[in-house]
Amino acid sequence: MITEDADGELRRLARDSKFRHRDAARRGLRFRVGGDVADLVAIVDDPHPCAMTDVVFALAGATRSWLNWVPMPAEAVCLAANEIAARRAQGDQVEVGRLSLSAAEPATATLAARRVIGPVDLRIGAFPEPDIRVPLRRPARSSIWRYDGVRPVAAVPPPSAGAVAMLHQVGAETWPSMLSGYLQAAPLGELPLDxxxxxxAHLPDPPPTARWQHLARSTPTYWYRLLQPWVCLGLLHHAPDEPWPSSTRRQVLIDLAFGVEDWAADAALFALVTMAFRAPGHRREVRDLVRGRLDAAVGAGRVVTIEESLAHLMLVTPGCTASDHAKARTVLARHGVRPPQRRKRLSFG
Incomplete structure (x- = not known):
């Protein structure tokens, strides 16, 4: 976050007669009150964009899921891993030989938990339909997971040491906004696709910084949740000379979004939404992709642990319609979350 009082700073900018982007600041305030993504789009589409419009965008999205921060893991296996890590940090000698889940959870979540807990026998009670192991769309040229029976296995080779070092450099801190995150992730785009x-898929350990050492004592699975959006932002910079419709970066991100049910799915959609803010010509396609993935989660008829994060993402997708907004709000209400109500008009002095 740029400031702890984003609302106050936006009000100050909106009333500053010398500030060239007063309307953008007003739009930022409207978004924070009403939650209409059209106000965010208006900030990005300012006829005279500059560094200050990016600041206004960051203020507008402060403390909002996906705009300013990646949702925390919601999976039972990660909550258990975080609790175990917290107890160990307090000096408890906690040894875990077996964990049991009533139903399968995303591959990345289970691997993150193993990274935190250590070797553990993870028992899965069921794989209810639609099977979490089956991609939503086939065929897919890019996939990071396959299943050996009930156990997820990386379908790609491990990254190089240089790639891990680059991720640590880029992802040492969180982003003020998705737009600044896109810029910060540019060095990742220089890495080979492999x-x-x-x-x-292989989830490197977190950077050895004070921030991540602190989080390791309470919510160590969060690094593994955060690193995939960083990498997907990096994918937006991969092979930039390729025309978007036939590009490797588009194909890979869509394959991930509609692959096996995983954190990588909403991470890939997040990158696409970020691109949509920057590229108006692709907004319709991205909106359709996000809505399609949300519909699949809602229609699954079973627990989908990324459903809530998909709903949050829908609400900040350019082109989000009244129907999309209502669908996302219904999902969030079911999860006990109350997003801001839409309002028709706000006035500022």
Whole structure:
């Protein structure tokens, strides 16, 4: 976050007669009150964009899921891993030989938990339909997971040491906004595709910084949740000379979004939404992709652990319609989350 009082700073900018982007600041305030993504789009589409419009965008999205931060893991296996890590940090000698889940959870979540807990016998009670192991769309040229029976296995080779070092450099801190995150992730785009996919599936340990050492004592699985959006932002910079419709970066991100049910799915959609803010010509396609993935989650008829994060993402997708907004709000209400109500008009002095 740029400031702890984003609302106050936006009000100050909106009333500053010398500030060239007063309307953008007003739009930022409207978004924070009403949650209409059209206000965010208006900030990005300012006829005279500059560094300050990016600042206004960051203020507008402060503390909002996906705009300013990646949702925390919601899976039972990760909650258990975080609790075990917290107890160990307090000095408890916690040894875990077996964990049991009533139903399968995303591959990345289970691997993240293993990274935190250590070797553990993870028992899965069921794979209810639609089977989490089956991609939503076939065929897919890019996949990071396959299943050996009930156990997820990386379908790509491990990343190079240089790729891990680059991820640590880029992802040492969180982003003020998805737009600044896109810029920060540019060095990742210089990596070979195999390295980028390897980072997604093999989950390197966190950077050795004070921030991540602190989080390791309470929510160590969060690094593994965060690293995939970083890598997917990096994918947006991969082979940039390729025309978007036939590009490797588009194909890979869509394959991940509609592959096996995983954190990589909403991470890939997040990158596409980021691109949509920057590229108006692709907004319709991205909106359709996000809505399609949300519909699949809602229609599954079973627990989908990324459903809530997909709903949050829908609400910040350019082109989000009234129907999309209502669908996302219904999902969030079911999860006990109350997003801001839409309002028709706000006035500022």
């Amino acid at each position: 390295d980028l996919l390897g980072l997604l």
